[in-house]
Amino acid sequence: MARLELTNIKKSFGDTAVLHDISLDVSDGEFVSLVGQSGCGKSTLLRIIAGLETPDSGDILLDGKSVLNSAPKNRNIAMVFQDYALYPHMSVGENMAMPLVMARLPLYARLPGMRRVTPVGRRAQPQIRAEVEKVASQLRIDHLLDRKPAQLSGGQRQRVALGRSLVRNPQVFLMDEPLSNLDAKLRVQVRAEITELHDTSGLTFIYVTHDQVEAMTMSDRVALLQTGHLLQVGQPNALYADPANLDVARFIGSPEINIAAGERLADGVKLGDVTLPVGVDGTGPVQVGIRPEAISVSNAAGLAALEQPVKGPALSFTKRMIEDLGPEVLIHGHFTHAPDGLVRIRAQKSGVYGETGALSRAKTLQVMLNPEQLLFFDAEGQRLSAKALAATTTTTTAGAA
Amino acid sequence: MADIAAPAPNWLDRLRPKSIGRLVTTILLFLGAWVMVFPFIWMISSSLKPTDEVYDSDFSIIPKTFKGWDNYYGVIFEQPYLIFLMNSMIVCLGILLIQLVTAIPAAYALAKLKFRGSTILFGTVIAAITIPINVTSIPLYIGLVRVGLLDTYFAMMFPFIVSVFAIFLFRQFFRGFPDSIIQAARVDGFSEIEIILRLILPSAVPAIAAFSVFSFVAHWNDLYWPLIVVQSQDKMTATLSMMQYQSAFDTDYGRTYASATVVTAPMVIAFLFARRLFIRGITMTGVKG
CATH class of the missing domain: 1.10.3720.10 (MetI-like)
Structure with missing residues (x-):
């Protein structure tokens, strides 16, 4: 249980700066994900927290005390690695016992074979075994204690790695892409187990992933890194609905946010031949970010209407392909006025979907944008504030369209 | 039935080269092996001979005078x-x-x-x-x-x-x-x-x-x-x-x-x-x- 503070962490490898001035506060018992594309510095940051790398400048505080100069083992931090990093020549039980052996026995008593011979070793052994067995049964791997890592499946190895980190009762639990070597089905299961582990243990978790879905579903807060910069830190929903810039908006959300070129006018934002009733600061070109579910298609196509149907200007949309995801469909295509920009629409199916076949027959659809869900960015990708304009404007523009 | 009646010495059959290329390879390998093994054969052969016969111009692998016992006895027991x-x-x-x-x-x-x-x-x-x-x-x-x-x-x-x-x-x-x-x-x-x-x-x-x-x-x-x-x-x-x-x-x-x-x-x-x-x-x- 610990509060972790990172202040102004900087790190370069040779001439390449990997981390630029990262500051992050993680409160006690919080689950924070570090997310970003590979090479963004998230794993380096995690290794700095663990003490495996030294930052060029900045400080790491654990419960207010700097741990910058302590060795990894003295930080009481546990770490789970992407490839699990189990000790290949030791049994599962030995793997899990190692952190305790290292912490409790003097050097001479923990050399290979000496644990059974020395009095200290023999005294400590039953306690260590009991603790390993307790954690093993918690993780349901107690029947595997005598096996070697090579004899285990990926999911089992994952659990052993978790167990090895848990036995030592760490203050902070670090995980470096622990799910990326698992198959898709197992990943969902282990994801739930890790969340549960966090809830029951109450430990501070820092979780590194490149998969925004993992970050969004598991964490209390998400920290998004890009090329060594911390772009935004916030609750998963805040990052999705209220991104600070275009990079965040692009990274969070699957399928990716649609970007369309618009023009800021006095009475709203012009997109193709419609004018959206939204007031955005400034004038001139603007990038409009449209989440796939911010677009609605008329229910004539066999799709369910949105709960609050959008009344507004309709845009012409050219359909290219439909992906059927079961309860919903993903429609790929582009706005008819801008053939270069790929646009994806996510829509719920209605009861009549497939019976009418209207959607598969249609080449062009009339779609409506929900102005409240749109995000606006300037040419550099910085977010622009927007507010809905009066409803009267809506009707007039609708009429004009 | 024809299978059973086929020529009996099938070990010879197995040794028969499958192609000219294989034959050449085999001969080359055999020569290579000979170069490697010959010094050992020579060593063992010479160890069974008296000294004057080792560098005799009339060379043979089989010693004419067998002095193997003396040589080996001397090496193993006299030192x-x-x-x-x-x-x-x-x-x-x-x-x-x-x-x-x-x-x-x-x-x-x-x-x-x-x-x-x-x-x-x-x-x-x-x-x-x-x-x-x-x-x-x-x-x-x-x-x-x-x-x-x-x-x-x-x-x-x-x-x-x-x-x-x-x-x-x-x-x-x-x-x-x-x-x-x-x-x-x-x-x-x-x-x-x-x-x-x-x-x-x-x-x-x-x-x-x-x-x-x-x-x-x-x-x-x-x-x-x-x-x-x-x-x-x-x-x-x-x-x-x-x-x-x-x-x-x-x-x-x-x-x-x-x-x-x-x-x-x-x-x-x-x-x-x-x-x-x-x-x-x-x-x-x-x-x-």
């Missing part, structure tokens, strides 16, 4: 052959042990630790591989004379206790060891020595075995250095003992060859028992001994 074997054993094992103790930590440091000057240090190691023993043997000899350690086991082992080749070989091998396991060990509280002992060493068994074979064979066969530093018979290695039948005036070739056969025998027997290990040792170290 302390077991002492020579033991000396060879002590020197080879001693060298190997110290080489492993010095090379493994050095190789680990060069492979996995980041420190200032590690590249230069590794470059120096590589450069040191190119220095032959002959270059350093005179200063080493003079040094050993000065400290009065000539004619000791120490003198026989001293030049070989640090093997740059072993450092290089293990360094290459250790580089393949996953960094994440080492990092996990550091987080778990392993000291660097424990990382070597508990994690690196068990995984390096193939490399260690390979190098052991290489080192052992090389020092078993070494004649040059023992010849320089050993003076008394009770410190002679098996290989060196062959030289006893040579003098300025007369060389007993029959016995020398018998001695060579007896000295080679332990290695050949060891090879037969651990053929796979030997082959791996030679292919992995990339050096033919």
Whole structure:
């Protein structure tokens, strides 16, 4: 249980700066994900927290005390690695016992074979075994204690790695892409187990992933890194609905946010031949970010209407392909006025979907944008504030369209 | 039924070359094998002959006068052959042990630790591989004379206790060891020595075995250095003992060859028992001994 503070962490490898001035506060018992594309510095940051790398400048505080100069083992931090990093020549039980052996026995008593011979070793052994067995049964791997890592499946190895980190009762639990070597089905299961582990243990978790879905579903807060910069830190929903810039908006959300070129006018934002009733600061070109579910298609196509149907200007949309995801469909295509920009629409199916076949027959659809869900960015990708304009404007523009 | 009636000697059938290309390959391989094996045949054949017949112009593999008993009896019973074997054993094992103790930590440091000057240090190691023993043997000899350690086991082992080749070989091998396991060990509280002992060493068994074979064979066969530093018979290695039948005036070739056969025998027997290990040792170290 610990509060972790990172202040102004900087790190370069040779001439390449990997981390630029990262500051992050993680409160006690919080689950924070570090997310970003590979090479963004998230794993380096995690290794700095663990003490495996030294930052060029900045400080790491654990419960207010700097741990910058302590060795990894003295930080009481546990770490789970992407490839699990189990000790290949030791049994599962030995793997899990190692952190305790290292912490409790003097050097001479923990050399290979000496644990059974020395009095200290023999005294400590039953306690260590009991603790390993307790954690093993918690993780349901107690029947595997005598096996070697090579004899285990990926999911089992994952659990052993978790167990090895848990036995030592760490203050902070670090995980470096622990799910990326698992198959898709197992990943969902282990994801739930890790969340549960966090809830029951109450430990501070820092979780590194490149998969925004993992970050969004598991964490209390998400920290998004890009090329060594911390772009935004916030609750998963805040990052999705209220991104600070275009990079965040692009990274969070699957399928990716649609970007369309618009023009800021006095009475709203012009997109193709419609004018959206939204007031955005400034004038001139603007990038409009449209989440796939911010677009609605008329229910004539066999799709369910949105709960609050959008009344507004309709845009012409050219359909290219439909992906059927079961309860919903993903429609790929582009706005008819801008053939270069790929646009994806996510829509719920209605009861009549497939019976009418209207959607598969249609080449062009009339779609409506929900102005409240749109995000606006300037040419550099910085977010622009927007507010809905009066409803009267809506009707007039609708009429004009 | 036709199958059963087919020509009976199917072992001959199997030997029949499948194509001209195969035939040529087989002949070439056979010639190659002959070049390799012939010296041994010659050695054994000569060890059964009296000296005057060894370099006789009328050469034959089968000795005309059989002096095998005399030659072998002389080598095995008229000199302390077991002492020579033991000396060879002590020197080879001693060298190997110290080489492993010095090379493994050095190789680990060069492979996995980041420190200032590690590249230069590794470059120096590589450069040191190119220095032959002959270059350093005179200063080493003079040094050993000065400290009065000539004619000791120490003198026989001293030049070989640090093997740059072993450092290089293990360094290459250790580089393949996953960094994440080492990092996990550091987080778990392993000291660097424990990382070597508990994690690196068990995984390096193939490399260690390979190098052991290489080192052992090389020092078993070494004649040059023992010849320089050993003076008394009770410190002679098996290989060196062959030289006893040579003098300025007369060389007993029959016995020398018998001695060579007896000295080679332990290695050949060891090879037969651990053929796979030997082959791996030679292919992995990339050096033919």
